[in-house]
Amino acid sequence: MTRSAGLGYPKRIRFHLAWTAIAFVLSASLFAQQEQSELIGSALVDARNPIAKLFSGERVDLWSLKPIADPLGSHPDRSADRQGVFSHPIDGLIPEAVESLSKEQLLQRMSLDLNGLRATYEERTSFLEDDSIDATDKLVDRLMSDPRFGEHWARFWLDAVRYSDSNGFDWDEYRKEAWRYRDFVVRVFNEDLPYDQFVLWQLAGDELLDGPPQSQAQLDRLIATGYLRLGPFDNAAKLFNEQDRARAEVLTDLTETTGSAFLGLTLSCCRCHHHKTDPLSHQDHYRFRAFFAALEFDDSTPVLLSQEQQAIEKHNQAIDAKIQPLEARLEASKKATQDSQEESKVESKEDMKKLKQQIDQLRSQKQTLQTGLLATDNVKKIDAICVLDQGNHQKPLEEVQPGFPSVLYPNPPQIEAPVDGKSTGRRLALARWMVQPDNPWTARVIVNRVWQNLFGEGLVATANDLGITGSVPVSQELLDHLAVYLVEHHWSIKSLIRYIVLSEAYQAQVGSTRKLRRLSAEQMRDVILQVTGQLQHRNGGPPVWPEVSEDVLQANPATLDDNETKTKGWYPSPPSQQTVRSIYLIQKRTVRIPWMETFDLPENTVSCARRDVSIVAPQALALLNADWIWDATDPLTRQDNSSIQSLFQAVLSRRPTEQERTLCQSYLDTGRTIRELALVLINSNELGFVP
């Protein structure tokens, strides 16, 4: 019924077919209530569905297309029964019996998984001493109310949306305002913004506002649209008359990233042709892309509350009012000098200079309206979105209208333009559809990411691909149970995490259901700073630029070509700021921080589904020989009372065993120093892995 239904017809007929179809669908949607049967159903049930016509059989019989259904019904709260014993519902769904890990290991696992950092020796002592039945519950609450929770959990989402502080390509310009989005994501997790709101704001925050923001939450809706700006952008394309390519790449990237990050759909596969395995047509890619057809970068809207804006405007007006008479005097005086008529109005050169100084001084008091890295629609410039032959923007085929994946949603969506007329309402329609109850992807994708973040592997191993070539869920029942749990708990990510980490499955020893995980690049750096007492708190804000050697900057020669607007160079932050958490470090696309890269920092150009973890020799060299680590061991061991025990307590948050003490003592007896011992402990496997 949509245009894709007309595949195979000659173009002219297709055109007529399409118009007839649109007219029909429009009238159909008007009378949708009365004439439900006239609408086309999903490919699972309706033979008229374009995907059903295109691919029959197995392809549509895909687990992730089926409605989410909770196997435990609607009473999941910690009451499921396994062999007569009360147990956590999650454990009811995982048949294997598991052994719990020690209390000490649990503490470190939870600290690393929830805050990205280790529990200190003091925290360990008080946790081990707490014998109350709800000690673990209290621990989880404490960790999740710590602001470091958001700093750790923001990371997986920033990976999924390929966050970066720069444009990429030749010049890789620094995006001075991107950090506002990063801070927003940290806030989202700390304040537990419901995930459905998180989705809506990122895709269409601007369309949810009717006027300047009145509260931080409203302002965050604007800042969230930074999501639409995060992709790479070839700013030099215009020099070579390749703007069309650059625009096409922005839309391609946005379509593919949105498909991967929010829905686990591999829309990149149907950019050039029908999907080879999944029930997605070539048209589906472009129908999806059409939601972004009017997208325009917005670098002018202030990222300030309405009252702040007003205050600044008022302040500036007051200054203007003071400047005006002075300028008038200056002007009159200039004129008088030229005409040399009215002596009385002529001021001395000295006075004129003073006047100018006064004006300049007043001007410097004016405040600028801080703008952000935002996006909105341009209703006057809505790109005609055409299916592209082989994905080539120079080879457009038929035009398409916005539409959701037609396997389940073949009918045109209802799109209402907001009354203010400033946007098309397309992105809002897309976002609302994502969080509507019958969408089979959104909730599954996010609970899987959360699970993956806690276990190292998702219930579906391919977090960005819930399709046929993706992995089959280890337990679809569990995945669906968690998805229902999330939605029923108002899309609260914190509730979901709490629910999972209190299960036996999460608290199991390393073994068949649970693997050891090397710390991520960020965790590794943060933990070393933490245990050496160097880590400092930073309340968000612009990124911190580490000092890197000249030859690292030469990785992109453009870095050496600093410019007036200070976007191309490298601008090291003062040494006092360097020891912040890694999430606040600058993340350029073409110059990467070598130490972090060694520990598998992902490419920030496309959505990263899951961190790769390698264990290679350069990591050992980076941990043994890096200056900053050796420097960090200095204050740790300079105190007079440094001893084997104090080092173990600081670095591994525990006392040494007798055997360890003996080994370390004989090491020191050979003339080795306590500082060298500190470096050995930093390199130990105990510090390098999540237990």
Place this chain on the structure above:
Amino acid sequence: MVALNKQLDMRRGVLYSIRKWRKQGLFGFSAPDLWVKLSLMSKNLPNIDEVTGPNRPAWASPRRDFLRSLGGGFGLFACSALDRLAYCQPPVGSKPRRIGDVDPLKPHAPRIPHFAARAKSVIFLFMVGGPSQIDTFDYKPQLDRLDGKPVPGSIRDALNATRHANVFHGCDDVIFKSPFSFQQYGESGMWISELMPHTAKHADQLCFIHSMQADSNNHAPASYQLHTGDVRAGKASLGSWVTYGLGTESEDLPGYVVLFDAGPLGGSANYTNGFLPPAFQPTRFRSTLPPLHHLVPQPGFVQGQTQSLSLLKELNELHRQQYPNAMELDARIATYELAYRMQASAMQVGSIDQEPQHIHKLYGIDSPEARTQSFSRKCLLARRLVERGVRFVQVYDMPDKDGWDAHAKLVENHRPRAQWTDIGVAGLLADLRQSGLLDTTLVVWASEFGRTPMKQGDLGRQHNAAGFTIWMAGGGIRPGLRIGSTDEIGLMATQRPVQFRDLHATILTALGIDYEHLSYEVSGRDERITGVAGSAQPLMDILT
């Protein structure tokens, strides 16, 4: 002299029999196959006495002196051959795996190619910024006649009808003839400009492709495409693909090394592992010591390093007891042993200054010009790496932020850049050849695009993705060939246009890899460097 030739042949014989052993061990080559190769090779060996004049390979004379100075030198050859042997043995007790079958605990272990490999390693010389083809290797005498005139209508119409129409954007409609003179070299009679006198001596060893095309006329996208097959960033580079496919033959050096003073335009996204596992990310070596970041222990740690590492191991073994099945812990313990060995081996391979004087001279390292020295050192380091089994070495000639990007003042841009790079490239070819490594090492000289025959601004040239020249030499490549051509002014490839994916397919084929079957699944799609559309066409006629 006859005796000397015999010695040279003998030396190659020794190397070959060793290589034969290696190949049988790793690649399962049959002996007859090798004998055919060996006889072919001895046929290709020029008699030094016959090679005179401008075509005389640079290696002939210095090697002769070197041998004399050693009074025979066989001992040294045998020694260096054995040295190489040590690097190339398959790991004891491990079964060779096939392409793509990566052992997560030993991701760099060598893997068996799909079919007999013509080359084992690649040295990719990347000239950043777009050197002009019509001023180097694509001789167009018609330019002299058309100098100062507009582009002929037929050529303009032909270009405008293609996706490359934007090449005209930003240039004047005025032909600008090459300010450099050309002459013919070698038996092939190849025309090469005065910019490349040293490379020109190897004209008969090179295979030129005159009809390369890129999909973008801007640096970063075109450069990404040359490295990764896609104009968008985020894909995996050729070096990562090759090491992912084949692993590496060096046990204590990385498999994929990049060398530069300044990197390519578009930065690290060019040579990245992209979506491939991080084990296949490149390692940047410096051509001065220490060659790697984080290689040298801290002064306060170095003296007791062995004790510290053994304490670390003991503590880790104790910790290991808590996790009976965690292989990751063993793997990490092993990386500390390897790291210790790497400190020595990386230092050793980076010790360029240990090379004899005549080798320094051959590469131009004795040049008074710092930039020549610097590039030449990278060329020599590339040979030292390949010699030790490193699979893929990518060398960038970028001395600063501009590269060959001569939008103005072509002569002032190109002449020094040619001087800085020509002798090093020629030295590398000569050295690889004299050591026999050229038979198994594929050398590629390329850039992201070329330049227009039209003038831009003050005697400069605009980018040109419509037609430009690259060359290949060595392992698996037929020497002395010229493939494809541009129109009469060198603007657009008109005969047999070649895309980067075709180049990638050719290189992979030379390495024994079926490019359609070197893939990695990303979001449900089998990514390949030659693209998912399967439209790459390897240049089979240039392969031996």
